[in-house]
Amino acid sequence: MTARCLKAVELGTNVRTRRSLFGGVAGIAACASFAGPLKAFARPHHHAAHAAKAAAAPVAEAPAGTPANTPIGPFDTVARWAYVVDYDTGAVLLDKASDERMAPSSLTKMMTAYIVFGMLATGRLRLEQSLPVSEKAWRTQGSKMFVPLGQSVLVSDLIQGMLIQSGNDACIVLAEGIAGSEERFVAMMNEEAPKLGMMNSHFLNVTGLPADGHYMTARDVATVASHLIRDFPQYYHYFGELEFTYNHIRQGNRNVLVDKGLADGLKTGHTDAGGFGLCASSKRNGNRVIVVINGTSSSNERAHEGERLMFWAFANFENATLFRRGQVVDSAPVWMGERRQVPLVAGADIVMTLPVGWQQRSHIAVDYASPVIAPVTKGQVCGALVISAPNMADIRVPLEAGESVAKLGLVARAMTRLGHGPAQ
Numbered sequence: 001m002t003a004r005c006l007k008a009v010e011l012g013t014n015v016r017t018r019r020s021l022f023g024g025v026a027g028i029a030a031c032a033s034f035a036g037p038l039k040a041f042a043r044p045h046h047h048a049a050h051a052a053k054a055a056a057a058p059v060a061e062a063p064a065g066t067p068a069n070t071p072i073g074p075f076d077t078v079a080r081w082a083y084v085v086d087y088d089t090g091a092v093l094l095d096k097a098s099d100e101r102m103a104p105s106s107l108t109k110m111m112t113a114y115i116v117f118g119m120l121a122t123g124r125l126r127l128e129q130s131l132p133v134s135e136k137a138w139r140t141q142g143s144k145m146f147v148p149l150g151q152s153v154l155v156s157d158l159i160q161g162m163l164i165q166s167g168n169d170a171c172i173v174l175a176e177g178i179a180g181s182e183e184r185f186v187a188m189m190n191e192e193a194p195k196l197g198m199m200n201s202h203f204l205n206v207t208g209l210p211a212d213g214h215y216m217t218a219r220d221v222a223t224v225a226s227h228l229i230r231d232f233p234q235y236y237h238y239f240g241e242l243e244f245t246y247n248h249i250r251q252g253n254r255n256v257l258v259d260k261g262l263a264d265g266l267k268t269g270h271t272d273a274g275g276f277g278l279c280a281s282s283k284r285n286g287n288r289v290i291v292v293i294n295g296t297s298s299s300n301e302r303a304h305e306g307e308r309l310m311f312w313a314f315a316n317f318e319n320a321t322l323f324r325r326g327q328v329v330d331s332a333p334v335w336m337g338e339r340r341q342v343p344l345v346a347g348a349d350i351v352m353t354l355p356v357g358w359q360q361r362s363h364i365a366v367d368y369a370s371p372v373i374a375p376v377t378k379g380q381v382c383g384a385l386v387i388s389a390p391n392m393a394d395i396r397v398p399l400e401a402g403e404s405v406a407k408l409g410l411v412a413r414a415m416t417r418l419g420h421g422p423a424q
Contacts, residue, residue, distance in 0.1 A: 068096035080295025091353035105269030108208030131177030239265030337374030343402035
């Protein structure tokens, strides 16, 4: 619908106005006229040759399981916990018990790595530095890098041992070398986690070995993954290396999605309490997605389900740039202002993650109080861009005043109220 000025507006009464910009099939053309071409979307491609063959195959049918919530309806997954999010926009694509506490197993090492990378970035730790191996580190059970007792190991090797080989011993050496003890390093993890937005995690060790009271949520796992990618791009490559040889022992990356070229990181984990878990990220055609699953029954099921959710995310969602920062979206009338209208602009690039085919099903409008009462300050939030689509809650994005509008002087305001001033 097109908004019409009501009589109340002429009297200076503030009413709510919603103006349609575009919707349905015409939407994509209108979007393009405002913001340039939408980001291209294509089905995922793979880097490895054998993965390219898999890409041509149809996506496997959903296994029996309880459904996760998605913007396009329920989606079955065998994972007990699952969370899929778009890295750039933060849009949640899939959610199953994402705020339920779970045993994170070796997904814990992502938080350990965040602290280590922070030390490197500030110069308090160096890649070429060597750290001593204690008896505690040497005796640590579970997956191992096989560090030698009584010797020292390069930090760069320890990072590879921690992230590629999932070495518990490497984690202990790093923690003791940085903080003096694992306990003090764990305190650093618990202090940093809420600063990153991880509001439902608590760590008791640096490895993820079973411990009562040691937990994360799937949402928090995705949060630390996002921070690792954004805050330390110079170190992110460690998560994607395919193998590492230390002490004459070669071990491959335990993340099958990385090995198959379907992801460029991050980590896997397994304990009896948490089952088999995975956090993986992939960037395709300019868009990056983070997938977290935990509680699957085997390494094969973990790999299959992680791959299936990654395919599903890229096949069903796309990012669209609707407006660029500073672009005029609409104009709103101003009451008692030196100018009769104020442009409504995007305060930042408006990039939305929407279901594929949204152009044919969506409706885009602006919503604002009409008229806007002078004075108006540039940057003042005056309305919202509203995106509506079937089976989705409305998405509202603030719109700002593109320029300042001063209030009329006393005489001009009086003349306007008497009907002798400029129309408002």
